[in-house]
Amino acid sequence: QKEVEQDPGPLSVPEGAIVSLNCTYSNSAFQYFMWYRQYSRKGPELLMYTYSSGNKEDGRFTAQVDKSSKYISLFIRDSQPSDSATYLCAPAAGNKLTFGGGTRVLVKP
């Protein structure tokens, strides 16, 4: 079993829909929880992060962490075709990130 699990998708939604992504993890030492976005043939870029349990909102994006169930979520409201990418969760313990395999999202116009 991998330390961080994500459904690989693809997750296909119509423009304007809410996209719901999630990860599960096994390491209780994770304290920071990052979401990276990776466009095709590009390097990942940090989208947002949360520290410990709780919610964080940034524009159309909301990240949630439930440490008791070791569950991480990312919601994208009013999705746009430009949101089509692979989304990787990356929890961290100390200075080391552990990436999930990513979920590929396709937003159709």
Add this chain to the structure above:
Amino acid sequence: DTAVSQTPKYLVTQMGNDKSIKCEQNLGHDTMYWYKQDSKKFLKIMFSYNNKELIINETVPNRFSPKSPDKAHLNLHINSLELGDSAVYFCASSLTGTGFPGELFFGEGSRLTVL
């Protein structure tokens, strides 16, 4: 201005050959990384250097040898290439000491194909 640049972007080579990938960052960061992304998109850390000092060395075959001549450069040399080495190799950098471990800046990747 490219923040983290890697060369070459594409390598196609035969099994048994040796190849190198170079990375440079102009962000003033003190930590650099090599990650390997396989065909299933899993991104796995291989090495990390902080101010030219190796701080993370994951379970990687010793055919892979990183070298950091200064804190703005991190190179990766691979000896005796095998089919399983085919992947995209990403260089990344970050600034430590801020209390937040997570903002890595990635290059665009070097796609290695071993035939």
